Amino acid sequence: MNQMSPAGALAVTRNLIDLERGSDELLLVNSFYMRPLYVARGKERVRRVLSAAAPGLSLEGLTSACPQDVDLIHMLRDHRILIDTAADKERFDQSEIEAAAAPRRLDRMTAYLLLTESCNLGCIYCLNGAASYRKHGLSKMSLGVALRSITTCLEQLSPGGALEVAFFGGEPLLNWPLLKEVMRRCETELQPRYSDKKITYHLTSNLTVGPKDLVEQIKGRDFTVMSDIDGPADIHDRCRPYRHGGPSHARIVKTMRRLVDAGIPVALRATITSVNQDRLLDIAAHHKELGASNSAFVPVCPVDSDPAFLPDDLLPDPDRLIAGLSEVYRSGLWDKEHLFPFNQYRLKLRPGARQITACAAPSGTTPVVRVNGDVYLCIYLVGQEKYRFGTLGSPWDRRPLTETMLALHVDNLEECRACPWRYACGGGCPVMKLAPLAGVAKSPRAMDYGRRINCDLTRAVLEELLWEKADEVKISLAQEPQPDAAALTERARFC
Ligand code: SF4
Numbered sequence: 001m002n003q004m005s006p007a008g009a010l011a012v013t014r015n016l017i018d019l020e021r022g023s024d025e026l027l028l029v030n031s032f033y034m035r036p037l038y039v040a041r042g043k044e045r046v047r048r049v050l051s052a053a054a055p056g057l058s059l060e061g062l063t064s065a066c067p068q069d070v071d072l073i074h075m076l077r078d079h080r081i082l083i084d085t086a087a088d089k090e091r092f093d094q095s096e097i098e099a100a101a102a103p104r105r106l107d108r109m110t111a112y113l114l115l116t117e118s119c120n121l122g123c124i125y126c127l128n129g130a131a132s133y134r135k136h137g138l139s140k141m142s143l144g145v146a147l148r149s150i151t152t153c154l155e156q157l158s159p160g161g162a163l164e165v166a167f168f169g170g171e172p173l174l175n176w177p178l179l180k181e182v183m184r185r186c187e188t189e190l191q192p193r194y195s196d197k198k199i200t201y202h203l204t205s206n207l208t209v210g211p212k213d214l215v216e217q218i219k220g221r222d223f224t225v226m227s228d229i230d231g232p233a234d235i236h237d238r239c240r241p242y243r244h245g246g247p248s249h250a251r252i253v254k255t256m257r258r259l260v261d262a263g264i265p266v267a268l269r270a271t272i273t274s275v276n277q278d279r280l281l282d283i284a285a286h287h288k289e290l291g292a293s294n295s296a297f298v299p300v301c302p303v304d305s306d307p308a309f310l311p312d313d314l315l316p317d318p319d320r321l322i323a324g325l326s327e328v329y330r331s332g333l334w335d336k337e338h339l340f341p342f343n344q345y346r347l348k349l350r351p352g353a354r355q356i357t358a359c360a361a362p363s364g365t366t367p368v369v370r371v372n373g374d375v376y377l378c379i380y381l382v383g384q385e386k387y388r389f390g391t392l393g394s395p396w397d398r399r400p401l402t403e404t405m406l407a408l409h410v411d412n413l414e415e416c417r418a419c420p421w422r423y424a425c426g427g428g429c430p431v432m433k434l435a436p437l438a439g440v441a442k443s444p445r446a447m448d449y450g451r452r453i454n455c456d457l458t459r460a461v462l463e464e465l466l467w468e469k470a471d472e473v474k475i476s477l478a479q480e481p482q483p484d485a486a487a488l489t490e491r492a493r494f495c
């Protein structure tokens with residue numbers, strides 16, 4: 001709100017996402033309010049009205065200046081494309097930013113338990129840095145660490161809240177006995193003690209380990225599974241070989257078949273690097289053939305937890321990646337609810353949705369507990385003292401969370417605070433922004449890649465989804481009687 005503006009003074013929003021397509025289509029969105037306005041025809045007329053809305057002009061002044069466009073002006077107002085500078089907000093106030101960073105009871109949490117920090121694979125892009133993770137030797141979390149960590153999370157949930165216990169690593173199935181015992185103790189001790197809160201389970205595994213009782217333990221429980229297949233065997237085995245060499249694809253597929261045949265949904269993810277960037281459609285089809293419940297495409301993170309940069313030649317080309325993702329989406333191989341990132345980004349476009357950060361990490365709802373009980377903000381920040389906010393046995397120190405939330409709030413990020421996309425985007429993955437990157441100057445390509453993945457890829461996905469919404473409107477318009485040619489604004493509708 002601008003306290004200096006006279007009541008009723010109009011302006012074009014500073015948060016305007018402004019898209020054009022073809023010769024006459026226009027799609028306008030104020031990202032703070034997220035009420036897209038689709039103009040199927042009459043782009044120039046809309047632009048004329050927006051240009052006439054000189055700063056300080058009132059609604060009455062604008063309607064007198066454009067008497068034929070009164071309906072259109074009201075529509076632009078309804079969608080907050082034209083804002084009342086004295087009444088409509090354009091950004092969060094400082095008090096709201098601080099409130100977002102303040103501790104509070106949580107409705108949902110996902111606790112990532114690193115059951116072991118060791119892994120039997122040697123993926124070419126592994127995020128677990130050799131210095132920050134205890135990768136070698138079989139590091140194992142103890143039952144005591146797991147249960148005390150889960151209890152700490154349950155204590156922070158609001159009544160009626162839900163805790164997802166996510167078994168993570170390293171490769172968590174290397175500590176299968178602990179995983180089973182954690183579930184047993186959750187059900188016999190913790191769930192009865194916290195009967196007003198719900199406990200569910202998740203496993204992120206490379207599925208190269210297939211315990212005999214895997215299906216029996218998962219089936220019937222509220223349990224989700226995610227694994228990573230980077231493509232058909234010829235590609236996957238180049239990206240995710242065993243640590244001591246040798247292909248892993250066939251072994252993973254065997255475990256996956258057991259789960260799928262038992263009716264257990266398994267979501268698959270592909271990490272996109274230069275190795276598989278031109279095969280995205282094949283990968284989507286392969287995930288489908290394997291019976292996956294979901295297919296996810298995740299651009300490789302250019303920095304690991306140490307933090308050290310990946311070799312430049314492993315980074316995919318953002319333009320090819322964007323084109324490939326769009327091709328997968330348009331192919332219809334996967335419906336939009338089951339294809340990441342499109343399914344998640346759709347949620348960002350709900351009316352009134354505002355992303356203040358790109359992920360949940362700074363809110364403390366996704367703590368990562370390593371083998372020794374230390375708690376970190378994100379798997380990529382494990383081992384970095386600045387982002388450790390808990391240690392087993394002591395209450396969490398929320399200061400790192402508060403500081404990180406304030407630093408990452410999209411209205412505080414220098415590079416984002418004037419970007420019109422920011423309340424749809426949330427500012428991109430924080431890892432590149434947070435990790436105290438040594439040797440940044442040595443990897444300008446990685447920095448540029450990170451920026452393009454955060455900005456260009458996000459905008460491309462959101463743009464695809466916005467135009468899809470517009471197309472739905474277009475179809476409904478085509479089915480309606482044609483309006484009088486003089487009443488051109490009749491052709492403008494909102495999604
Ligand atoms: S499976 Fe995960 S933890 Fe293991 S090497 Fe691959 S990326 Fe790293």
Ligand code: SF4
Binds near residue numbers: 419425
């Ligand atoms: S990451 Fe890029 S697209 Fe997202 S808000 Fe920041 S500048 Fe805008």
